[in-house]
Amino acid sequence: MNTKMKLFSYNTVDTPIHQLSGLTKLICFLFLSFAVMYSYDIRVILLIMAFSIYILRVSRVQYSQIRTMVLYVMVFVLTNLVITFLFSPEMGVELYGTRHVITKLVGNISLTWEQVLYQVTKFFKYISVIPLGMIFLLTTNPSEFASSLNGIRVNYKAAFAVSLTLRYFPDIQREYHDISQAQQARGLDLSHKAKFMDRFKNALLIIIPLIFSSLDRIELISNAMDLRGFGKSKTRTWYTCKALNRADYVALILSALIFAGSLAVSAFINHSRFYNPFL
Amino acid sequence: MEKQAIIEFKNFSFQYYSQSAPTLHDINLTIYKGEKVLIVGPSGSGKSTLGHCINGLIPFAYKGEISGSLAIKGQDTREKSIFELSKIVGTVLQDSDGQFVGLTAGEDIAFALENDNVPHDAMQSRVKQVAEMVEMDQLLNSSPFELSGGQKQRTSLAGVMIDNVEILLFDEPLANLDPATGKTAIEIIDNIHKDSDKTVVIIEHRLEDVLHREVSRVIVLNDGHIVADMDVHELVCSNILTETGIREPLYITALKYAGVEVTCDMHPGYIETLEIGSAKGTVKSWFKAIPPETPHSENPCVLQMEAVSFSYDGARPILQDIHFDLHEGEMISLVGKNGAGKSTLSKLLCGFEKVDKGVIRYRGEDIKDKTIKERAEIIGLVMQNPNQMISKALIYDEVALGLRLRGVSEEEIKPRVEKVLKICGLAPFIDWPIAALSYGQKKRVTIASILVLDPKILILDEPTAGQDYRHYTDIMEFLVELNRLGVTIILITHDMHLMLEYTPRAIVLSGGHMIADTAASFILTNQEVIEKANLKETSLYHLAELAGIPDGTHFVQGFIDYERRLKNR
Numbered sequence: 029m030n031t032k033m034k035l036f037s038y039n040t041v042d043t044p045i046h047q048l049s050g051l052t053k054l055i056c057f058l059f060l061s062f063a064v065m066y067s068y069d070i071r072v073i074l075l076i077m078a079f080s081i082y083i084l085r086v087s088r089v090q091y092s093q094i095r096t097m098v099l100y101v102m103v104f105v106l107t108n109l110v111i112t113f114l115f116s117p118e119m120g121v122e123l124y125g126t127r128h129v130i131t132k133l134v135g136n137i138s139l140t141w142e143q144v145l146y147q148v149t150k151f152f153k154y155i156s157v158i159p160l161g162m163i164f165l166l167t168t169n170p171s172e173f174a175s176s177l178n179g180i181r182v183n184y185k186a187a188f189a190v191s192l193t194l195r196y197f198p199d200i201q202r203e204y205h206d207i208s209q210a211q212q213a214r215g216l217d218l219s220h221k222a223k224f225m226d227r228f229k230n231a232l233l234i235i236i237p238l239i240f241s242s243l244d245r246i247e248l249i250s251n252a253m254d255l256r257g258f259g260k261s262k263t264r265t266w267y268t269c270k271a272l273n274r275a276d277y278v279a280l281i282l283s284a285l286i287f288a289g290s291l292a293v294s295a296f297i298n299h300s301r302f303y304n305p306f307l
Numbered sequence: 308m309e310k311q312a313i314i315e316f317k318n319f320s321f322q323y324y325s326q327s328a329p330t331l332h333d334i335n336l337t338i339y340k341g342e343k344v345l346i347v348g349p350s351g352s353g354k355s356t357l358g359h360c361i362n363g364l365i366p367f368a369y370k371g372e373i374s375g376s377l378a379i380k381g382q383d384t385r386e387k388s389i390f391e392l393s394k395i396v397g398t399v400l401q402d403s404d405g406q407f408v409g410l411t412a413g414e415d416i417a418f419a420l421e422n423d424n425v426p427h428d429a430m431q432s433r434v435k436q437v438a439e440m441v442e443m444d445q446l447l448n449s450s451p452f453e454l455s456g457g458q459k460q461r462t463s464l465a466g467v468m469i470d471n472v473e474i475l476l477f478d479e480p481l482a483n484l485d486p487a488t489g490k491t492a493i494e495i496i497d498n499i500h501k502d503s504d505k506t507v508v509i510i511e512h513r514l515e516d517v518l519h520r521e522v523s524r525v526i527v528l529n530d531g532h533i534v535a536d537m538d539v540h541e542l543v544c545s546n547i548l549t550e551t552g553i554r555e556p557l558y559i560t561a562l563k564y565a566g567v568e569v570t571c572d573m574h575p576g577y578i579e580t581l582e583i584g585s586a587k588g589t590v591k592s593w594f595k596a597i598p599p600e601t602p603h604s605e606n607p608c609v610l611q612m613e614a615v616s617f618s619y620d621g622a623r624p625i626l627q628d629i630h631f632d633l634h635e636g637e638m639i640s641l642v643g644k645n646g647a648g649k650s651t652l653s654k655l656l657c658g659f660e661k662v663d664k665g666v667i668r669y670r671g672e673d674i675k676d677k678t679i680k681e682r683a684e685i686i687g688l689v690m691q692n693p694n695q696m697i698s699k700a701l702i703y704d705e706v707a708l709g710l711r712l713r714g715v716s717e718e719e720i721k722p723r724v725e726k727v728l729k730i731c732g733l734a735p736f737i738d739w740p741i742a743a744l745s746y747g748q749k750k751r752v753t754i755a756s757i758l759v760l761d762p763k764i765l766i767l768d769e770p771t772a773g774q775d776y777r778h779y780t781d782i783m784e785f786l787v788e789l790n791r792l793g794v795t796i797i798l799i800t801h802d803m804h805l806m807l808e809y810t811p812r813a814i815v816l817s818g819g820h821m822i823a824d825t826a827a828s829f830i831l832t833n834q835e836v837i838e839k840a841n842l843k844e845t846s847l848y849h850l851a852e853l854a855g856i857p858d859g860t861h862f863v864q865g866f867i868d869y870e871r872r873l874k875n876r
Contacts, residue, residue, distance in 0.1 A: 171409065171411065171414050191410065195410050198452065213657055213679050214708060215709050217712070236697075237694060241692060241694040245405050248402055249405060251368060251400065252406035254364065254367065255363075256466065256467070257390045258422050260422050263424055264422050265421050265426060265427060265430065267413060267420075267421055267430055267431070268411075268414060
């Protein structure tokens with residue numbers, strides 16, 4: 029099958045990252061994300077980002093696997109950047125308490141170094157979460173995914189729903205593809221030539237059949253699960269649940285240290301969440 | 308030993324809350340421990356509902372009004388939960404892909420144990436043990452996308468056997484399987500039944516295929532009533548099958564055509580036990596009297612494939628050197644096991660994918676440069692599941708869609724839609740919502756929505772999948788009519804009856820190669836092709852052997868010709 033269908037799917041490559049338990053990876057992901065999210069210190073953020081890019085390399089994730097996701101996030105982050113500036117161009121000044129104007133723009137709006145630092149920091153915060161998320165998604169065996177969520181006390185029904193989504197996602201994708209082709213044969217134009225409203229309406233022509241054929245599927249799955257005792261007791265065990273080993277503990281400790289480090293930088297060096305070079 | 312009742316329906320009736328009439332009426336049925344019972348009936352006869360009652364989906368998941376009683380192992384099912392019942396009754400549903408809830412075979416097998424909080428290590432060893440019973444132990448780490456239909460079904464079977472259930476319930480186990488895999492499935496079920504003391508209940512409408520192995524008795528359901536509960540031999544001698552719209556075994560049909568009176572002492576239930584003794588001569592002379600079909604003068608060629616090859620990734624070829632001619636007004640089958648390249652071939656024809664090598668010609672002209680949209684006016688594709696195509700609420704809008712997307716004016720659309728709906732027998736429903744239609748009618752709507760573009764060639768993917776004999780006949784006779792109106796038809800199918808009865812010619816694909824392009828009668832009697840394409844020898848061939856007719860292929864062809872003339876096709 030073409031690579032498009034493998035968009036989010038887990039690929040089996042044997043790397044140290046793949047060997048970690050899903051639970052470990054989830055906890056590390058949370059630690060590192062919180063570390064980045066809490067701190068507004070661009071030095072800390074860039075360090076963690078460099079670290080996560082290194083891990084991304086180690087786990088041998090191909091760029092082609094994450095390209096679409098990266099593009100979407102970039103669009104989102106850039107839009108966010110522009111909108112933040114339009115609505116609160118003085119945010120940086122407020123936060124850092126000083127005002128160094130670079131250049132005057134329209135009216136009384138001007139670009140300040142404070143705003144630049146604030147927005148650049150924010151930009152990297154978002155950007156640095158991507159490799160982390162990608163590592164977690166692409167190196168975790170989807171079946172372990174559910175058991176690891178359950179491992180951090182997420183209700184097992186919710187955790188299993190995630191696993192089911194992963195199970196049926198490729199099916200739905202394939203079905204979408206088939207339906208789309210059949211509808212194109214009927215004359216549906218999905219190319220960029222069509223007007224935006226038309227494209228929206230045209231997308232409905234694919235989505236409606238997709239929903240109807242998925243409804244049948246849902247009924248079947250829920251029957252199959254009922255018949256095999258899903259939801260019978262308050263807990264459940266997992267067939268694919270790796271016991272934690274030394275590498276897992278090392279990874280857990282390392283990410284906990286990074287998290288603690290990020291907090292420590294804020295608490296003892298910056299004395300706030302923000303790194304302020306303007307003082 | 309005293310027979311011990313394990314499933315007991317007493318004056319049992321059931322009505323879904325959403326329905327205005329009961330689906331099951333006054334069912335009295337006892338199934339004994341260790342029996343292997345086959346429940347047959349046309350669509351809507353209530354056979355699936357009966358299955359749902361046994362496994363507890365009724366009244367747990369589907370609500371309704373129950374009267375009378377149903378006891379499993381002496382206990383009324385209403386007093387038990389679906390979970391308790393699932394420890395006694397293991398159900399293998401018909402869609403082996405959809406019910407595959409795990410991400411790998413191992414996980415799917417372990418599912419019931421996981422829900423029972425079985426510790427990790429115990430689970431691993433138990434899964435291995437059960438997987439061995441169905442020969443899936445080497446494939447525990449495979450994802451459902453890597454498994455064949457038969458392997459998925461075996462996984463489901465292991466998934467219910469892991470609970471050590473006493474009753475195994477199979478809901479249409481043969482749907483979605485190719486003939487050879489279906490045959491193996493019946494053998495596996497039979498072996499498990501023989502090797503254990505489990506009670507087996509099979510719900511199917513494909514009688515002949517289940518009767519590949521012995522069953523204790525057959526229950527026939529029709530309109531929610533039990534119309535027969537008898538021995539197989541008795542059943543095939545009676546008129547019950549034809550009256551309820553269930554296809555009788557093909558060799559029985561042939562015997563009846565030959566004028567042989569089928570009686571119980573011929574043991575006609577299974578082809579293996581059939582003894583035709585004195586009737587041999589009757590069959591022989593019937594066969595000899597069938598006049599050979601006069602060969603048609605060939606129509607001009609409408610479609611040509613010349614040395615077509617294709618691969619998705621440039622490395623692994625999906626189709627190699629495919630070449631065939633399709634003549635105007637032909638109706639042919641395209642067969643082969645899953646992954647042989649059938650759907651890819653249809654995608655190439657519709658222009659969804661581009662050929663790597665070779666040429667596809669329509670009336671002599673290379674169609675390489677035509678867009679998907681333009682190709683649709685030559686070659687239309689009808690997908691298997693009508694739900695995959697229907698995107699409008701009203702029949703008129705659905706059929707008009709293709710024209711509207713082409714910018715045809717409403718004044719022109721109206722007569723064209725009306726004409727097509729008339730051809731498809733849907734004219735009375737023109738203003739109806741699609742939701743109010745039956746499956747077969749929806750199928751017609753999808754065919755109409757393609758026909759409205761006036762394609763010269765129609766490709767249908769499994770047009771009769773999951774349909775009982777009556778609906779199958781309806782759909783196929785409709786296609787025959789279309790064919791008479793001049794539409795050339797390609798049917799992608801697993802159904803050997805369909806091949807035999809409706810398409811004089813079949814193209815067989817195997818591993819991306821075309822291994823046969825010949826008469827259906829030849830394909831279904833040729834051991835090599837049968838094996839490569841996962842088909843099954845037709846029972847007519849065995850009948851020829853029994854009757855001492857050396858040329859089985861000829862006999863099968865004779866049967867086809869006779870039937871065609873009989874039905875005036």
